[in-house]
Amino acid sequence: MSTANTSANTSADAGATAGSGTRGWPAALLHRPFLLVGVTIVGILLVLGLVGPFLVDDPSARVAEPFLAPSGAHWFGTDSFGRDIFARCVNAIWLDLAIGVSVAVLAMLIGSAIGVIAGYLGGLVDDVIMRCVDILMAFPGFVLAMILLVSIGESLPKLAIALAIAQVAPFVRLVRAKVLSERELDYVAAARVSGARWPRVAFRHLLPNSIRPAAVQLTLVCGYSILNVSGLAYLGVGIHPPTAEWGVMVSEGAANMLTGQWWTAFFPGLLIAITVMALHFIGDDLGGDRA
Amino acid sequence: MSRLVVENLGIATAAGNRILDDVSFDIAPGEIVGLVGESGSGKSMTSYAVMGILPRGVHQTSGRILVDGQDVTDVERRSVACHFAMIFQNPRDSLNPLMRVGEQVARMVALHQGVSRRDARVQAVELLEQVRIAQPAEAARKYPHQLSGGMCQRIMIAMALACRPRLLLADEPTTALDVTVQSQILDLMVELTEQIQCGVLLVTHDLGVVAETCDRVNVLNHGNLVEHGPAMDLLHHPQHEYTRYLLDSARELEVDGRA
Amino acid sequence: MLEITELRKEYRTGSGVLAALDGVSATLEKGRTLAVVGESGSGKSTLGAIVTGLETPTSGAVTIDGTTIDRRAFRGPLRRRVQTVFQSPLQSLNAKFKVETTLAEPLRLLLGLSKSEASARVDELLDAVHLPRELRHRRPTELSGGQQQRVAIARALAPEPDLVVLDEPTSGLDQSIRGRIVTLLRELQAERGLSYVFITHDIDVAQAIAHDVIVMQHGRIVERGGREVLHTPQHDYTRRLLAAVPSLDPARRRRAAHATSPTPLPHDEETAP
Numbered sequence: 001m002s003t004a005n006t007s008a009n010t011s012a013d014a015g016a017t018a019g020s021g022t023r024g025w026p027a028a029l030l031h032r033p034f035l036l037v038g039v040t041i042v043g044i045l046l047v048l049g050l051v052g053p054f055l056v057d058d059p060s061a062r063v064a065e066p067f068l069a070p071s072g073a074h075w076f077g078t079d080s081f082g083r084d085i086f087a088r089c090v091n092a093i094w095l096d097l098a099i100g101v102s103v104a105v106l107a108m109l110i111g112s113a114i115g116v117i118a119g120y121l122g123g124l125v126d127d128v129i130m131r132c133v134d135i136l137m138a139f140p141g142f143v144l145a146m147i148l149l150v151s152i153g154e155s156l157p158k159l160a161i162a163l164a165i166a167q168v169a170p171f172v173r174l175v176r177a178k179v180l181s182e183r184e185l186d187y188v189a190a191a192r193v194s195g196a197r198w199p200r201v202a203f204r205h206l207l208p209n210s211i212r213p214a215a216v217q218l219t220l221v222c223g224y225s226i227l228n229v230s231g232l233a234y235l236g237v238g239i240h241p242p243t244a245e246w247g248v249m250v251s252e253g254a255a256n257m258l259t260g261q262w263w264t265a266f267f268p269g270l271l272i273a274i275t276v277m278a279l280h281f282i283g284d285d286l287g288g289d290r291a
Numbered sequence: 292m293s294r295l296v297v298e299n300l301g302i303a304t305a306a307g308n309r310i311l312d313d314v315s316f317d318i319a320p321g322e323i324v325g326l327v328g329e330s331g332s333g334k335s336m337t338s339y340a341v342m343g344i345l346p347r348g349v350h351q352t353s354g355r356i357l358v359d360g361q362d363v364t365d366v367e368r369r370s371v372a373c374h375f376a377m378i379f380q381n382p383r384d385s386l387n388p389l390m391r392v393g394e395q396v397a398r399m400v401a402l403h404q405g406v407s408r409r410d411a412r413v414q415a416v417e418l419l420e421q422v423r424i425a426q427p428a429e430a431a432r433k434y435p436h437q438l439s440g441g442m443c444q445r446i447m448i449a450m451a452l453a454c455r456p457r458l459l460l461a462d463e464p465t466t467a468l469d470v471t472v473q474s475q476i477l478d479l480m481v482e483l484t485e486q487i488q489c490g491v492l493l494v495t496h497d498l499g500v501v502a503e504t505c506d507r508v509n510v511l512n513h514g515n516l517v518e519h520g521p522a523m524d525l526l527h528h529p530q531h532e533y534t535r536y537l538l539d540s541a542r543e544l545e546v547d548g549r550a
Numbered sequence: 551m552l553e554i555t556e557l558r559k560e561y562r563t564g565s566g567v568l569a570a571l572d573g574v575s576a577t578l579e580k581g582r583t584l585a586v587v588g589e590s591g592s593g594k595s596t597l598g599a600i601v602t603g604l605e606t607p608t609s610g611a612v613t614i615d616g617t618t619i620d621r622r623a624f625r626g627p628l629r630r631r632v633q634t635v636f637q638s639p640l641q642s643l644n645a646k647f648k649v650e651t652t653l654a655e656p657l658r659l660l661l662g663l664s665k666s667e668a669s670a671r672v673d674e675l676l677d678a679v680h681l682p683r684e685l686r687h688r689r690p691t692e693l694s695g696g697q698q699q700r701v702a703i704a705r706a707l708a709p710e711p712d713l714v715v716l717d718e719p720t721s722g723l724d725q726s727i728r729g730r731i732v733t734l735l736r737e738l739q740a741e742r743g744l745s746y747v748f749i750t751h752d753i754d755v756a757q758a759i760a761h762d763v764i765v766m767q768h769g770r771i772v773e774r775g776g777r778e779v780l781h782t783p784q785h786d787y788t789r790r791l792l793a794a795v796p797s798l799d800p801a802r803r804r805r806a807a808h809a810t811s812p813t814p815l816p817h818d819e820e821t822a823p
Binding site: 329472496541 | 728751
Binding site: 185186187189190191192193194195196200205208209 | 599602603604629630632633634636637638641642643644645646655656659660702705706708709
């Protein structure tokens, strides 16, 4: 008799809370324009990045006269070597997104793990970790990545690691802050009573319940990382010409702006802006009223 | 004239799940009317609907709400002149943690009675005295976190009084409090209700509280009003099966205890 | 089996030292229930946390079958023997875990069962608390309050404990569910010979389940005895506590009482936390 009644209760409870939960995600997206725009842009970029390279010219081949203005044949014009800028932009999508995502994921993994430990263990461990994080925060991430990269040598994985370290601090702080409130909840005490030692409590129980703010930060850091890669490339660190990468292209094209060939830097720059904006839209929405 | 008339009230979520179906009841001046049911029965939603603070994604589908004969169904066209107030289960969460409690009461006074700030402060202290706070002038200078749960609920009642309410909605006002404090708060509510002749809608799951304070009771089950009537009649001679079930489960413990 | 001697717990606050427990002693025999009754700030939850090993006392001792409990003892076999159920079932269950994961945790960590052994035992545990076995695939938010609390009770039973500390296990539940949980707890006690420390502010529940009762106020025990304490209280505080419990008795109507004699009310005695 008890089960029959309690399950009736469950359905009533579910009815009361089902308002936003039961709608399918496409319908939900329509009510959240920023998320919709963000996801659409990233989706288009991904598809373009996937099929684009097979449809456009070779990004490193000279296909026309240098400095042709945008036209029907060359949508974004050509650069100083006569390479098609549209083809180069399309080929760079994967590289930029891959670096952005891997940096953000790497930073999140390291940062969340450190944040959980600092938050759950507290005391001296917390003090030491947080002071280190303060020191990290004192350096502009961009400069820090540059210093790291110059000191550990340049390669794509090392670039990702350097940028990730530079972005670790916000993840540590966010996850630690959440852990500080989560650890007071009874399920943590219950886990200890069930025989869980601190690593299990921290990583199996607290981490999955504290990762949400970090997951929101993830998309933002994705955007920053693309900016940073591009910025470093512009300064000649990390990725070098003739690799097709948006930052490198902006860097190469910057000189031409003065002589009137604005398109060489403008289009890759625009793509950086659009991508970062789209990722921010997604991150802002996820972190917004639903958090 | 009834302090509150609710006619055929229906509430549903945007997805079409019905929360409340065709609920009607009324409250006379100086009367305390109970609204009881288990969690998920829609009792809190009823008071939210009357107050015009239904959560997002939930809306009223039918019915009218009249306070003192004035139609307040249209939330957009309400004004502070409606004179109704609400107190909640967690008084400390309902107070602004960064403002002295006296100031919070005074602002309510100033808003509803259009008096100067200084007069409002004086009146606020009087209100604190009215809700039986010892040393009201001193208490007025404190912040919510410096006060106990019972004191915070008294402050909430003082704020409600500042509205000169015709209608008071009390949503589980004593559930979070200790029994000895609960007893004092209930006495206070009963006394003030008679003093200012407001109507009170008391939402609770505790039938003991209903028995001790309410004049009439409405029993809600899954959004339907299953039984209503004078409190003592209903609690001692329940007609509907669900009411009997609620009473049995409340008594179950007492019987077991003596076994 | 449980012996609590002169237990004292102090917390440092901004303005000095606050004694949450001030010399508390009590004993509990196997298979019996000790109800700890009191209001907020009485120290009853602190007492529970110390017995469960979640807090360490400032002074005094807790022994279980002669073994003094401390941090080290709880890393050993004692952890299996003392389990707990908390007030808010939703808060005490990990929202990300399915019921089976929650129940398997103590089985694997404390009894050292393999994955498949633990999985089989989960069904038995669900049976023991009268939950349908299909619920093992649900998450806490997909259960009703009563079901959540049954899962929490099943988790406490999992490592086959001798003593279960129940910290307000019925307070977050509807009145109609409350009685069923108490019935379940008594049934489990009879079946398994469990001892309970039952912390509650709910006099009705205490009356229904207790063998022995202690009434606490401001960190001290003001009255102790058998269940009769809650029928014929001797101490003034216990009397007031009992008088304050809402009742269906028509003689206790506040409205009628009020209309004749509007007596001034005593002020809150509790202090801000």
